[in-house]
Amino acid sequence: MDFTFSPEHKALRRMIREFAEREIAPIAAELDREHRVPMGIMRKLGEIGLLGVCFPQSYGGMGAGEMGYCILMEELGRVCTSTATNVGAHIGIGAMAIHLDGSEEQRRKYLVPLARGEKFAAFGLTESNAGSDAANISTRAVRDGNEWIINGGKIYITNGGYADVITIMAVTDPTLGARGGITAFIVETDWPGFEVAREEDKMGIRGTSTAELVFDDLRVPHENVLGKVGEGFITFMKSLDMGRLTLGAACLGGAQGALDWSIQWAKTREQFGAQLAQKQSIQWKIADIATEVEALRSLVYRVAWMVDADQPFTRLAAMCKLYGSEVASRAIDMALQIHGGLGYSRDYPVERAFRDARIAEIFEGTNEIQRIVIASRLFREHGVRIGP
Amino acid sequence: MDFALSEEQRMFRAMFEEFSTNEIAPIAEEMDHEEAPPLKVLQKAARQGFLGATLPEDYFGAALDFISYALLIEALAKDCMSIAVMLGTHVSMVEMSILEHGSEAQKETYLPMLATGEGGRSSVSLGAFALTEPDAGTNAKAIQTKAVPDGASYVLDGVKTWVANGEVASLYLLFAQAPGGTTAFLVPVDAAGLTIGCREPTLGLRNVPLNTLYVEACSVPAANRLGAEGEGWAIAEGARRRMAITLGAAALGVADDSIDVATQFASERVQFGVPIAEKQAIQNYVAESAAEVEALRHLVYHGAWRADRGDDLKFHASVVKAFAARVARRVTDRMVQVMGGYGYMEDYPLARKYRDARALGIIGGPTELHDVRIAEDVFAEYEVEVTP
Numbered sequence: 001m002d003f004t005f006s007p008e009h010k011a012l013r014r015m016i017r018e019f020a021e022r023e024i025a026p027i028a029a030e031l032d033r034e035h036r037v038p039m040g041i042m043r044k045l046g047e048i049g050l051l052g053v054c055f056p057q058s059y060g061g062m063g064a065g066e067m068g069y070c071i072l073m074e075e076l077g078r079v080c081t082s083t084a085t086n087v088g089a090h091i092g093i094g095a096m097a098i099h100l101d102g103s104e105e106q107r108r109k110y111l112v113p114l115a116r117g118e119k120f121a122a123f124g125l126t127e128s129n130a131g132s133d134a135a136n137i138s139t140r141a142v143r144d145g146n147e148w149i150i151n152g153g154k155i156y157i158t159n160g161g162y163a164d165v166i167t168i169m170a171v172t173d174p175t176l177g178a179r180g181g182i183t184a185f186i187v188e189t190d191w192p193g194f195e196v197a198r199e200e201d202k203m204g205i206r207g208t209s210t211a212e213l214v215f216d217d218l219r220v221p222h223e224n225v226l227g228k229v230g231e232g233f234i235t236f237m238k239s240l241d242m243g244r245l246t247l248g249a250a251c252l253g254g255a256q257g258a259l260d261w262s263i264q265w266a267k268t269r270e271q272f273g274a275q276l277a278q279k280q281s282i283q284w285k286i287a288d289i290a291t292e293v294e295a296l297r298s299l300v301y302r303v304a305w306m307v308d309a310d311q312p313f314t315r316l317a318a319m320c321k322l323y324g325s326e327v328a329s330r331a332i333d334m335a336l337q338i339h340g341g342l343g344y345s346r347d348y349p350v351e352r353a354f355r356d357a358r359i360a361e362i363f364e365g366t367n368e369i370q371r372i373v374i375a376s377r378l379f380r381e382h383g384v385r386i387g388p
Numbered sequence: 389m390d391f392a393l394s395e396e397q398r399m400f401r402a403m404f405e406e407f408s409t410n411e412i413a414p415i416a417e418e419m420d421h422e423e424a425p426p427l428k429v430l431q432k433a434a435r436q437g438f439l440g441a442t443l444p445e446d447y448f449g450a451a452l453d454f455i456s457y458a459l460l461i462e463a464l465a466k467d468c469m470s471i472a473v474m475l476g477t478h479v480s481m482v483e484m485s486i487l488e489h490g491s492e493a494q495k496e497t498y499l500p501m502l503a504t505g506e507g508g509r510s511s512v513s514l515g516a517f518a519l520t521e522p523d524a525g526t527n528a529k530a531i532q533t534k535a536v537p538d539g540a541s542y543v544l545d546g547v548k549t550w551v552a553n554g555e556v557a558s559l560y561l562l563f564a565q566a567p568g569g570t571t572a573f574l575v576p577v578d579a580a581g582l583t584i585g586c587r588e589p590t591l592g593l594r595n596v597p598l599n600t601l602y603v604e605a606c607s608v609p610a611a612n613r614l615g616a617e618g619e620g621w622a623i624a625e626g627a628r629r630r631m632a633i634t635l636g637a638a639a640l641g642v643a644d645d646s647i648d649v650a651t652q653f654a655s656e657r658v659q660f661g662v663p664i665a666e667k668q669a670i671q672n673y674v675a676e677s678a679a680e681v682e683a684l685r686h687l688v689y690h691g692a693w694r695a696d697r698g699d700d701l702k703f704h705a706s707v708v709k710a711f712a713a714r715v716a717r718r719v720t721d722r723m724v725q726v727m728g729g730y731g732y733m734e735d736y737p738l739a740r741k742y743r744d745a746r747a748l749g750i751i752g753g754p755t756e757l758h759d760v761r762i763a764e765d766v767f768a769e770y771e772v773e774v775t776p
Contacts, residue, residue, distance in 0.1 A: 272775070
C-alpha cells in the first residue's frame with residue numbers, strides 16, 4: 001500500500017491550483033451572475049494541456065491518468081463548480097467515449113483536437129422520456145447507404161450549446177432494445193439537421209450550458225459510428241462510469257472548499273463574546289464534515305488508482321458519485337448555516353456554491369440510480385438479479 | 389382534547405387558500421424571477437383584511453385568532469413563501485408588538501394604517517422590524533445603536549441590517565440602547581436622519597426586500613417610544629416568539645405544497661415502464677416527508693393554540709421553529725430529488741421552494757439558537773446553566 005501522490009501528480013496539483021486561483025476563482029461569481037460559460041478559461045485550460053490530462057500523449061493528451069484527471073476535477077471543484085462541470089462534460093464523458101471505443105481514425109480526427117482543447121465535446125444521452133431510464137431513448141437512426149439519418153432530440157445536454165463534437169446515442173434497431181438496438185454516433189454540430197433548440201434556466205451551475213438539441217434528418221457518415229452498431233449503450237455506460245468517478249472528485253473539491261470557508265468564518269466571526277469556533281455546535285459540524293471529506297478523498301483516489309490499474313470499478317464509481325454528491329451537499333449546507341445571513345446572501349460565494357452543489361445529486365445518473373447500480377452489482381455476486 | 393378546526397377556522401382556511409390559488413399561484417414564478425416586492429398582491433391582501441389579521445376590529449383588524457392566522461400564513465406560503473414572510477413580519481412582529489405594548493395614542497396612530505395598508509408611504513403600508521446589526525446577529529443583545537435623550541425626543545444613531553420589508557415599509561419598530569437599557573421605538577419612514585440602504589440579494593425569498601437601515605442623528609419624539617426604557621428586550625422577545633410560530637406555519641405551507649407538486653409529478657412521470665410513484669425509493673421519500681409534515685402541522689397549530697391562550701411561548705416557539713426549519717429543509721430537498729432534473733430547473737416551482745425553505749434555518753434566529761433555548765428549558769430543572 002502507498003497512499004502518497006507521485007512527485008508528478010503533486011506538481012500537477014500545484015500547477016492547477018495556482019491556475020484555478022489566479023484565473024477562475026476571481027470570475028466565478030460573475031459567471032454565475034451573467035449566466036456565462038467561461039470560454040476563455042476553457043481555451044486556456046486547453047492551451048496548458050489540462051483538457052487532455054488523462055489521455056495518452058500519442059493522442060495529444062498529458063498522460064497523467066485517471067489520478068491526474070481526479071486531481072484536476074478536485075481543484076476545479078474547489079473554486080468553481082460550473083468550470084468543473086464544463087470540463088467534466090468535455091473530458092469525462094464527451095471525449096471519453098471516443099477515447100474508450102473510438103477507432104484509430106476517429107481518435108486521430110476527434111480525440112486529438114479535443115484533448116488539446118481546440119474543440120469542445122458533449123455527451124448526448126438524456127431525452128425527455130429517458131432520464132434515469134436511459135435505455136428508453138426514442139431518437140432514431142436509420143441507415144441510408146453509407147450514411148445514417150438521425151431524427152429526434154436530446155435534453156439537459158451539458159456543453160450542448162457550444163460543443164463542436166457530440167457523441168449521441170440513437171436507436172438503430174427498435175426490436176432489440178438496449179443490448180443490440182442502440183448505437184453511438186460522433187456528430188459534428190455544424191452539420192445540417194443539428195440544432196440547439198434552447199438553453200435551460202437552472203438553480204445553479206449557471207456558468208454552464210444545458211441545452212435541448214433537435215436532430216432533423218441529421219446525416220451522419222457510417223464512419224462516425226462509435227464502436228460497433230448495436231453496442232452504443234455499453235459505450236455510454238462505460239463513459240458514465242468514468243464521469244461518475246470524476247464527478248466525485250469535483251464534489252471532493254467543493255466539500256473541501258466549503259469546509260475551508262467554514263473554518264475561516266468560525267475563526268473570524270464573534271458572537272456572545274467569543275469566536276464561533278469556541279461553540280460546540282460549530283465544532284461538531286466541522287468535525288463531522290471533515291471526517292466525511294477525508295473518507296471521500298480516500299474513496300476517490302483509491303478508485304482512480306483502480307482505473308489506472310485496469311481493475312473493474314463500476315460499483316465503486318457509483319459510490320464515488322453517490323457519496324461525493326451527498327458529502328458536498330452536507331458540507332455546503334453546513335457552510336451556509338455557519339455563515340448565517342451572509343451565507344444566504346448572493347454577495348458571498350457560499351450561496352452560489354450551495355445552489356451549485358445540489359445538481360450533483362441529480363445529474364450523471366440520479367443518486368437513486370447509483371444506489372440501484374451498487375445494489376444490483378452486490379446482489380449479482382449473490383446470484384440475485386434486480387431491476388430498477 | 390379536540391384536534392378539529394372550528395367551523396369558522398375551516399371556512400377561513402378555504403378562503404385563504406382560494407386567495408392564494410387565485411392571486412398568487414399564477415404569478416409566483418414570475419415574481420420570483422423579477423425579485424420585486426409583491427405590493428400588488430399585498431394590496432389585494434389588504435382588501436381582504438389580511439394585513440390586520442389578528443388586530444381587533446376597533447383598529448380595522450380582522451380579529452382572527454392565532455390558529456386562523458397560522459392557517460393564513462400556511463396558505464400563502466404554499467404558493468409564495470416571500471409573501472408569507474412579509475405579512476408575518478408585519479403582523480407578528482410589528483402590529484402585535486404595538487397592540488401589546490403601545491399606548492392608546494400609538495395604537496390609534498399606527499394600527500389602522502397598518503391594518504388597512506392605507507395612508508403610508510408606499511402603495512401599501514407595511515411595518516418592519518429593525519433589530520439585527522452587523523455585529524449583533526444571533527447575539528441580538530449586543531446591539532450598539534444608541535438612543536440619546538434630548539428634551540422631549542431621542543436621537544438615534546446606528547446601523548440595522550437584514551431588515552425585512554425594509555425599502556417598502558412605512559413604519560419601523562427599531563431597537564436601540566437608551567440610558568435605561570434596550571428600548572423599542574416606532575420610527576416612521578419620513579423621520580429625518582433615517583436612510584434606507586442597499587438591498588441584500590438572497591438565495592431565496594427573492595421578493596422580500598431585506599435592507600440595511602441607517603439612523604444618523606435621527607430625532608424621534610419620546611411619544612414614539614414603545615413601552616418603557618429597558619423594556620425593548622422583552623418586546624423583541626415577544627415578537628420573535630410569535631414570529632417563530634408564524635415561520636413554522638410558513639414552513640408547513642412550503643413543505644406541504646412541495647409534496648403536492650412532487651407527488652403529482654411522480655404519478656405522471658414514467659420511467660422503466662411505470663410511473664416513478666410505483667418505485668419504493670420514491671415512496672420512501674414521500675412517506676418520510678408526509679410523516680414529518682404531519683408532525684409539523686400539529687406542532688404549529690399547537691404553538692398557535694398556546695399563543696391564543698396567552699401561554700409563555702419561550703420553549704414552544706423554539707421547538708416549533710427548530711423543527712419547522714429542519715422539516716422544510718429535508719422535505720424540499722427530497723422533493724427536488726423526486727423531480728430529478730426538473731427539480732433543478734427554474735421553470736418548475738421546486739427549485740424556488742428549495743431556495744426559499746433554506747432561509748428558515750437562519751431567519752428568525754438560526755436553528756442553533758433555538759436549540760440553545762430548548763436546552764435551557766430542558767436543563768432548567770437540574771439548575772444547569774445553558775449559554776449560547
